[in-house]
Amino acid sequence: EAEVAQSPRYKITEKSQAVAFWCDPISGHATLYWYRQILGQGPELLVQFQDESVVDDSQLPKDRFSAERLKGVDSTLKIQPAELGDSAMYLCASSPALNTEAFFGQGTRLTVV
Amino acid sequence: GQNIDQPTEMTATEGAIVQINCTYQTSGFNGLFWYQQHAGEAPTFLSYNVLDGLEEKGRFSSFLSRSKGYSYLLLKELQMKDSASYLCAVRVSGNTPLVFGKGTRLSVIA
Numbered sequence: 219e220a221e222v223a224q225s226p227r228y229k230i231t232e233k234s235q236a237v238a239f240w241c242d243p244i245s246g247h248a249t250l251y252w253y254r255q256i257l258g259q260g261p262e263l264l265v266q267f268q269d270e271s272v273v274d275d276s277q278l279p280k281d282r283f284s285a286e287r288l289k290g291v292d293s294t295l296k297i298q299p300a301e302l303g304d305s306a307m308y309l310c311a312s313s314p315a316l317n318t319e320a321f322f323g324q325g326t327r328l329t330v331v
Numbered sequence: 332g333q334n335i336d337q338p339t340e341m342t343a344t345e346g347a348i349v350q351i352n353c354t355y356q357t358s359g360f361n362g363l364f365w366y367q368q369h370a371g372e373a374p375t376f377l378s379y380n381v382l383d384g385l386e387e388k389g390r391f392s393s394f395l396s397r398s399k400g401y402s403y404l405l406l407k408e409l410q411m412k413d414s415a416s417y418l419c420a421v422r423v424s425g426n427t428p429l430v431f432g433k434g435t436r437l438s439v440i441a
Contacts, residue, residue, distance in 0.1 A: 222373075251428050260335075260418050260431030261374070274428065309373065319364055320429060322373035 220244040222323035230329045236298035239326045243312030253309040300330045333357045335432035342438045351404045353419030365404045366418040414439045
């Protein structure tokens, strides 16, 4: 069964360091999302891609966060510098079209110390 | 802004039926989704409603009333493995990402 792949699964980093997460969506899925989920809360959108283009990054803290999907397939989310408040689960999701359900990866649990 | 409300926690007994409610106030509506999320795992898709009424899928059913901004997820014949968080999410328009509620943590007890 096709899955959204994310790595690493867990990451511990010191504040002010840089950290990067990788996501490989289900093959053929044009839409890719990065969500952040704080423990006990629902996922909140950071950025949405349609192929290689950013559709919505209004909630992305652009002073420290960046995201790219250069070839319209896999994607990288970067944080530089990391802050204590960035500790959360970072979820990647993909969907075959804009108006369908999203399929989530296992997530990267980030702890900033 | 978009507002989606669900109870924070619920407890139910194995073999029983539980209903998890979700109310939403959003600037538009193009579908409501329910996801299940076990602790430390990814959310997995359960159901989708875009028209009023009940959608049934095995032990899980989801209901939507667009005029009331209301949905519920019904779980029958509860099993211990149903202990998880249940996330209600709304698609505000055709090309926008899902907006999630904070989730309802369900505990199934013997």
